Amino acid sequence: MFCKYCGKAIDEGTMRCRICGRPVGPLEGGNGFWDLKEERKAPAPAAAPAPAPAAEKQSAPAPDPVPVPPPPASAEAIPTAAAASPADNKAIRELRSQVKKLQEQVRELTPQKRGALIGGAILLALLALALGVFVLFQLRTLNGKVQELELQLARNQAAIEAVGQASAQPGQPAGTLPEEQSGTESKWQGFDQLDGIRLFSRQDLFDGPNKGKDDPRGQSIKMGLPDNGYEETPIFTARYLGPAGTYRYYWVKVEANDATLETYFTPLKEEDGYSFRVPDASDSSKTFVLSISGEVKQEHLGRYAFVAEDTQTQSAYVSAIVELYDRSEQGAAVSRAEGSAAGDSRGQESGAGNGN
Amino acid sequence: MAIESAAGSGLIQKTDFLFSFCREKQPGEGEDSIAYALNECRAMLAVFDGCGGSGAGRYPGLKGKTGAYLAARAACAAWMDWFETLGPAGEPDQELLRQRLMDYLRRCEENGGEDSGSKLLGSMSRRLPTTAAVALCSPGRSGIDVTLQWAGDSRIYLLDGEGLAQLTEDDLGGLDAMQNLSADAPLTNAISLSRDFSIHSARLTMGRPGLLFAATDGCYGYFSTPMEFEHLLLSTLQSAPNIRAWEQSLADAIGKAAGDDYSISGAAFSFGSFDNVKRQLARRCDVVYRTYIYGLESCSREEKQQLWEHYKPHYERLLCRP
Numbered sequence: 001m002f003c004k005y006c007g008k009a010i011d012e013g014t015m016r017c018r019i020c021g022r023p024v025g026p027l028e029g030g031n032g033f034w035d036l037k038e039e040r041k042a043p044a045p046a047a048a049p050a051p052a053p054a055a056e057k058q059s060a061p062a063p064d065p066v067p068v069p070p071p072p073a074s075a076e077a078i079p080t081a082a083a084a085s086p087a088d089n090k091a092i093r094e095l096r097s098q099v100k101k102l103q104e105q106v107r108e109l110t111p112q113k114r115g116a117l118i119g120g121a122i123l124l125a126l127l128a129l130a131l132g133v134f135v136l137f138q139l140r141t142l143n144g145k146v147q148e149l150e151l152q153l154a155r156n157q158a159a160i161e162a163v164g165q166a167s168a169q170p171g172q173p174a175g176t177l178p179e180e181q182s183g184t185e186s187k188w189q190g191f192d193q194l195d196g197i198r199l200f201s202r203q204d205l206f207d208g209p210n211k212g213k214d215d216p217r218g219q220s221i222k223m224g225l226p227d228n229g230y231e232e233t234p235i236f237t238a239r240y241l242g243p244a245g246t247y248r249y250y251w252v253k254v255e256a257n258d259a260t261l262e263t264y265f266t267p268l269k270e271e272d273g274y275s276f277r278v279p280d281a282s283d284s285s286k287t288f289v290l291s292i293s294g295e296v297k298q299e300h301l302g303r304y305a306f307v308a309e310d311t312q313t314q315s316a317y318v319s320a321i322v323e324l325y326d327r328s329e330q331g332a333a334v335s336r337a338e339g340s341a342a343g344d345s346r347g348q349e350s351g352a353g354n355g356n
Numbered sequence: 357m358a359i360e361s362a363a364g365s366g367l368i369q370k371t372d373f374l375f376s377f378c379r380e381k382q383p384g385e386g387e388d389s390i391a392y393a394l395n396e397c398r399a400m401l402a403v404f405d406g407c408g409g410s411g412a413g414r415y416p417g418l419k420g421k422t423g424a425y426l427a428a429r430a431a432c433a434a435w436m437d438w439f440e441t442l443g444p445a446g447e448p449d450q451e452l453l454r455q456r457l458m459d460y461l462r463r464c465e466e467n468g469g470e471d472s473g474s475k476l477l478g479s480m481s482r483r484l485p486t487t488a489a490v491a492l493c494s495p496g497r498s499g500i501d502v503t504l505q506w507a508g509d510s511r512i513y514l515l516d517g518e519g520l521a522q523l524t525e526d527d528l529g530g531l532d533a534m535q536n537l538s539a540d541a542p543l544t545n546a547i548s549l550s551r552d553f554s555i556h557s558a559r560l561t562m563g564r565p566g567l568l569f570a571a572t573d574g575c576y577g578y579f580s581t582p583m584e585f586e587h588l589l590l591s592t593l594q595s596a597p598n599i600r601a602w603e604q605s606l607a608d609a610i611g612k613a614a615g616d617d618y619s620i621s622g623a624a625f626s627f628g629s630f631d632n633v634k635r636q637l638a639r640r641c642d643v644v645y646r647t648y649i650y651g652l653e654s655c656s657r658e659e660k661q662q663l664w665e666h667y668k669p670h671y672e673r674l675l676c677r678p
Contacts, residue, residue: 004598004599006598007629031432032391032436033432033433
């Protein structure tokens with residue numbers, strides 16, 4: 001059986017789901033004429049059955065029975081010793097005296113003392129919460145570092161594989177990858193060969209179930225960078241020329257300076273968020289804007305990929321790579337775009353103020 | 357010994373979830389009743405629809421409730437009572453069921469006072485009339501063995517990866533599901549005190565994951581084609597985030613179309629999770645939509661009939677006739 005709310009398996013005999021805490025539905029129910037049944041089983045045969053109570057008419061199944069808590073212990077609740085053995089009597093007396101002591105202690109508690117106790121309890125709870133948050137934060141930081149190291153390792157492995165593959169298959173064109181390559185990184189080898197730009201595998205880019213597909217599509221890139229470079233907002237646009245379908249797209253920073261993947265350049269101007277639909281291949285000239293709002297900082301420099309992900313197959317196509325780099329010797333930031341598609345030679349470069 | 361072993365394999369483990377609702381079209385006037393019960397050895401999914409036309413007479417001794425109301429609830433209680441007597445294995449005792457049923461109905465009449473008068477007279481009139489559709493499930497060697505019991509036009513359905521299948525034939529003189537939607541045919545068989553009736557019985561085995569449910573005519577009887585009912589089941593399922601939400605959205609969606617009380621009592625077996633239910637039925641949902649539903653609104657009566665003829669063999673692939 002599974003919880004109706006969270007879908008997790010329910011342990012047999014439990015009243016509430018251990019995951020979401022919601023009540024488990026009863027295994028038996030309905031709205032039959034139960035009171036008639038009761039009358040039939042009653043000893044007095046002539047008694048007429050009571051009419052159906054209002055609860056019977058409710059469409060919802062009967063609620064779960066609520067477990068009745070045991071009554072609170074009190075001096076009155078302790079049985080009398082009339083029929084008990086001497087040992088029992090002694091035990092009962094001891095219990096009574098303990099209860100009396102407790103009752104006296106409770107009475108002695110002044111409001112100030114009670115307040116102090118409650119305050120102490122709250123303080124302890126807050127301390128425990130703070131400790132928990134701190135531990136979580138540390139774990140998250142540690143996890144980030146581990147991922148960073150794994151990423152670095154993956155890059156190194158990919159580079160080794162790329163070299164090996166290039167020597168094994170010298171005729172392999174850039175951007176088209178052999179079908180039977182094993183390993184995630186090798187899927188992206190074609191991009192590795194492109195002007196030295198490295199792309200992470202889709203597995204790295206998106207933590208999805210499917211690996212990236214080595215099927216880059218044709219694209220063209222326009223870019224615009226104002227004359228004053230850093231001070232205004234650079235905008236890159238990409239035009240998707242791939243097959244028809246429904247895609248989810250991202251601008252992804254593929255090689256940030258700090259070697260982390262960031263997706264803070266999100267598409268801001270699409271009405272339907274991240275998704276777009278290409279009804280047919282002839283109508284695929286949709287443009288997608290990567291904009292950097294605000295001042296461009298050093299941390300923004302780097303390379304970005306336009307990634308279109310087929311929402312059906314979850315295959316990702318990388319269709320553009322642009323780079324924002326510091327042309328410090330020329331006194332301005334420069335954007336540069338590179339065609340990443342197979343055989344696409346439309347990689348362009350522009351200097352400051354040269355919107356294409 | 358072998359039977360005990362099979363029966364002891366745990367029906368609860370094979371049951372993913374139960375779902376049910378019983379909604380009144382007019383508040384306080386509902387004449388449907390449902391029951392469900394599940395234990396390690398057996399499950400029972402049941403609906404009862406008190407026949408409002410022939411059972412419209414009221415019983416002052418039972419708070420003025422109609423015969424239909426009382427009959428549905430009495431039958432429900434009788435089945436539940438009978439279910440409790442079933443052992444882990446062996447054949448359900450049909451004769452005992454009948455005795456319990458008659459016992460409950462008689463007691464209703466004895467304690468209800470004089471029927472204050474149905475508007476229907478003559479051959480149409482029945483005392484304490486109700487339909488019944490009950491599925492009894494137990495773990496079998498090659499899946500889940502299902503015993504179907506029914507009388508009247510409440511139905512038992514199976515919905516699996518192959519689509520919706522009506523399992524029980526209505527007691528409507530041989531009308532098929534499409535004809536039933538347009539013809540207002542009288543029931544040829546229903547449980548009541550005034551006439552002899554049959555509780556039909558049939559068996560089948562569910563060899564694959566499926567949703568088994570009993571439904572009253574308010575659920576399926578207000579669409580223009582049977583295909584729409586299947587699509588409603590599937591589409592609400594696909595858009596539901598969890599079981600509870602599906603249960604409610606299904607009931608709400610049926611309620612928009614229904615002109616009568618509508619009730620379902622069902623269970624999902626052997627899927628493993630709600631996500632698996634959705635996954636395994638997603639393709640069927642797409643097929644039904646593309647094949648039958650898309651453009652259906654603009655279809656003429658003849659075109660709908662053609663679609664039905666195409667749909668019918670599959671829909672009736674497991675139909676059990678009395």
